[in-house]
Amino acid sequence: MKRRIETAVIVTLLAVPLALALLGPLVPFAGGERARPFDPEAPWPGTDHLGASVLDGVLDGGRGIVLTAVAATALAYAAGFPVGLAAASTRRRWLDELLMRPFDLLLALPSLLLVLILASIAPPTAWTLVLVTASVNLPDIARITRAAALDAAHRPAVEAMWLQGEHPWRIATVHTARSILPTVAADAGVRLVGACYLVAAASFFGVAGPEANDWAVMVDANRGGIFLSPWGVVLPAALLVALSVGLNLLFDRLLSRRDTP
Amino acid sequence: MIAYAARRAGLGAIQVAAVAALAFALVELLPGDAAVALAGDRPDPAVIERIRERMSLDEPAPARLADWIGGLATGDLGTSLVSGRPVSAIIADALQPTLILAGVTLVLLLPMSIGLGVAAARRRGRWPDRLITTTSVGLYAVPEFALAVLLVSVFAIGLDWLPPTAVGAGSLLDEPLVLVLPVLVLLARPICSIARLVRAGMIEALDAEYTAHARRAGVPERTVVWAHALPNALAPAAAQIARTADWLLGGVIVVESVFVVPGLGTALVDAVNARDLPVVQGIAVVFGVTTVLVNLAADLVAFRLAPRLEVAS
Numbered sequence: 001m002k003r004r005i006e007t008a009v010i011v012t013l014l015a016v017p018l019a020l021a022l023l024g025p026l027v028p029f030a031g032g033e034r035a036r037p038f039d040p041e042a043p044w045p046g047t048d049h050l051g052a053s054v055l056d057g058v059l060d061g062g063r064g065i066v067l068t069a070v071a072a073t074a075l076a077y078a079a080g081f082p083v084g085l086a087a088a089s090t091r092r093r094w095l096d097e098l099l100m101r102p103f104d105l106l107l108a109l110p111s112l113l114l115v116l117i118l119a120s121i122a123p124p125t126a127w128t129l130v131l132v133t134a135s136v137n138l139p140d141i142a143r144i145t146r147a148a149a150l151d152a153a154h155r156p157a158v159e160a161m162w163l164q165g166e167h168p169w170r171i172a173t174v175h176t177a178r179s180i181l182p183t184v185a186a187d188a189g190v191r192l193v194g195a196c197y198l199v200a201a202a203s204f205f206g207v208a209g210p211e212a213n214d215w216a217v218m219v220d221a222n223r224g225g226i227f228l229s230p231w232g233v234v235l236p237a238a239l240l241v242a243l244s245v246g247l248n249l250l251f252d253r254l255l256s257r258r259d260t261p
Numbered sequence: 262m263i264a265y266a267a268r269r270a271g272l273g274a275i276q277v278a279a280v281a282a283l284a285f286a287l288v289e290l291l292p293g294d295a296a297v298a299l300a301g302d303r304p305d306p307a308v309i310e311r312i313r314e315r316m317s318l319d320e321p322a323p324a325r326l327a328d329w330i331g332g333l334a335t336g337d338l339g340t341s342l343v344s345g346r347p348v349s350a351i352i353a354d355a356l357q358p359t360l361i362l363a364g365v366t367l368v369l370l371l372p373m374s375i376g377l378g379v380a381a382a383r384r385r386g387r388w389p390d391r392l393i394t395t396t397s398v399g400l401y402a403v404p405e406f407a408l409a410v411l412l413v414s415v416f417a418i419g420l421d422w423l424p425p426t427a428v429g430a431g432s433l434l435d436e437p438l439v440l441v442l443p444v445l446v447l448l449a450r451p452i453c454s455i456a457r458l459v460r461a462g463m464i465e466a467l468d469a470e471y472t473a474h475a476r477r478a479g480v481p482e483r484t485v486v487w488a489h490a491l492p493n494a495l496a497p498a499a500a501q502i503a504r505t506a507d508w509l510l511g512g513v514i515v516v517e518s519v520f521v522v523p524g525l526g527t528a529l530v531d532a533v534n535a536r537d538l539p540v541v542q543g544i545a546v547v548f549g550v551t552t553v554l555v556n557l558a559a560d561l562v563a564f565r566l567a568p569r570l571e572v573a574s
Contacts, residue, residue: 006395109280112511113529113548120533120541121290193402200404201515205530219410223519226425230414237407245399252398 010253013246017239021062046229048222054232057218061236064214065203065243068126069195072133073188076195080138081177081184084145089153089172100146103139111136115202124209132207133198137191144187148180189251196247200240215240265564273557280549284542285329289322312342316539338543343535348543351528359513359524365440366447366509371502374452375495378459379486382494385464394460397453405515409446413519416442426521443516450512451505458501462494469493499563506555510548 048054087099106114115132122128152158153176161171202208203216215236222232297309312318316339317325332338338348381393417425424439466472467490475485514526521527525544532540 104276109283109549110507110510110552112514113545116514116529116533117287117541117545120536120538121287197402197404201406201511204404204406204515205518206534216404216406219406223410226410226414227418230418233410234414237410240407241403241411244402244404248402249395249399 006249006253010246010249013242014250017062017243017246018066020059020239021066021243024059024061025063027059046231048218048225048229048232054218054222054229054235057213057232058215058235058239061213061215061218062239062243064126064208065196065199065216065240068129068133068199068203068208068214069192072130072137072199073192073195075130075134076137076141076191077184077188079134080141081145084142085149085172085177085180087142088146088149089168089176091168100142103142106136106139111198112201115198115207116205119202119205119207124207126208129199129202129208132202133195136198137195140194141187141191145180145184148183149176152176152179186255189247189254193244193247193251196244200244262564266561269557269560269564273553276553277550280553281330281333281546284545284549285326287538287542287545288316288318288325315340315342315345333546338546339539341532341537341540343532343537343540348539351540352525352543352547355523355525355528357524358522359517359526362440362443362447362513362516362522362524363509366444366451369444370448370451370455370505373448374455375459375491377452377456378494378498379463379491381456381460382463382467383486390460393456397456400449401453401457403449405446405450405512406519408449409442409516409519412442412445426519439520443520443522446516446519447509447512450508451502454501454505454508455498458498459494462497463490466490466493496563499559502559506552506559510552 046054048057083099087096090096114136118132118135119128122132153172158171158175161175162168200216203214204220206217206220208214208217218236219233219240222229226233317328320328329339336349338352340347341351344351377393377397381390384390413425416423423441424436425442463486467486469490472485472490475489476482480489513524514529516522517524517526518530525547528540529544529548531537532544
């Protein structure tokens with residue numbers, strides 16, 4: 001019974017922001033003529049800092065956050081997984097150290113600081129946001145892949161393959177990579193939640209440039225009018241909170257189900 | 262202990278050097294001519310010339326690296342490209358509000374998260390535990406700025422109980438009401454992660470043989486929980502407490518921006534937006550070195566609490 005309530009909460013929390021993010025841009029919304037910025041008399045939910053309807057921004061603003069987070073997570077895996085796998089599979093200790101040590105240094109820095117610093121020298125575009133988020137997530141992914149692969153790469157089966165003269169590259173890709181896939185897939189949810197958080201925070205600080213109009217940018221742009229037209233801030237912020245809480249509860253549930261079958 | 266501390270401090274020193282080198286490398290990573298890139302949308306020759314002179318970009322990179330490291334050692338971090346003030350003066354001005362925010366948060370964070378974690382572990386499986394666990398899982402990754410504006414619209418605008426920003430407040434300590442919402446936002450994420458770890462550690466410790474033995478020997482339950490089980494449960498949490506220093510610094514940047522607190526985070530965001538690279542470099546070094554030192558301290562505390570963990574790894 002309690003589990004059912006939890007499921008209902010998770011589904012509701014996720015359904016609204018995800019539906020808006022995926023279907024919102026498809027809704028033909030006649031924005032109508034522009035009214036005054038932050039017009040308190042405009043029909044609910046009021047107008048934004050440019051005088052357009054807040055509803056319009058809410059419908060269009062979800063896709064950017066979700067797509068950027070997914071793209072950044074995928075990119076981080078594409079780079080981090082091979083590095084972690086190579087570091088675990090190699091029999092040369094110096095190569096392992098060379099691949100992994102730089103990540104220890106990156107992990108010593110606050111991630112939002114890293115995002116802001118990288119943004120200070122990169123041009124502000126949507127791709128910058130993807131690249132910066134991916135590079136901040138990279139060290140964690142490489143470390144987790146390496147930790148999982150270390151175990152798999154030193155099993156008796158692998159030793160036997162070595163003795164048979166199987167090519168190390170083939171052992172790593174065919175045997176090791178396959179056997180750690182479940183562990184890494186379980187971790188992917190956590191990474192996606194982290195990417196969502198970073199994308200939203202970075203977007204709030206304008207890393208994606210002046211063209212972007214996602215929910216985080218809306219919160220930032222409409223902050224000045226929060227007393228006149230609070231919905232322009234409250235709606236996108238609430239959607240972001242629902243999205244991250246829902247994703248977190250969902251992945252936590254999947255993980256705990258995996259641990260206790 | 263001393264051997265471990267020396268080894269760990271050596272790693273910390275390398276990390277500090279790497280932070281300084283990374284901050285220096287920012288200039289080298291700029292595409293093309295750094296002075297032109299920093300001048301941005303208004304490539305006025307006079308502006309470019311001034312930037313080049315202030316950052317001595319005409320000198321070769323090794324000479325500038327030597328200058329930068331020598332400057333770090335003496336506290337000279339260069340001058341701002343925008344205001345022309347020394348970076349160290351800008352940092353010194355912005356330090357106090359940030360220290361107050363971080364200090365108040367840390368003072369509240371440890372007792373609250375440890376209390377919640379212990380409470381949940383002692384009532385395992387019953388409703389207080391379910392409530393604490395679900396809430397802490399849910400709030401774990403909520404972006405601070407979204408939480409902050411929601412709290413502002415409810416408590417500052419809807420109910421009118423608290424001030425919405427720190428604008429007009431002299432010192433943060435003189436007007437404690439100004440601090441309530443920022444500190445709440447800063448606490449949200451770290452409390453969740455530490456409470457979860459303390460709960461997990463406490464459950465393990467309360468099930469261990471030595472607690473059962475202490476109970477059989479007639480040690481009062483309160484002593485068992487707080488003096489025997491808790492130190493063991495805290496060792497794994499100590500590392501996470503250090504990681505939350507990461508979140509706390511990141512959170513400080515967001516919270517200062519939302520609540521208009523004139524601290525280091527606001528200075529950093531302003532400098533990033535204005536492409537004021539010397540200020541960005543200076544603040545990056547301050548934040549990076551702080552994180553390295555906090556991690557170092559936490560590892561030493563964790564080692565002191567449970568030396569066998571380090572031996573095992």
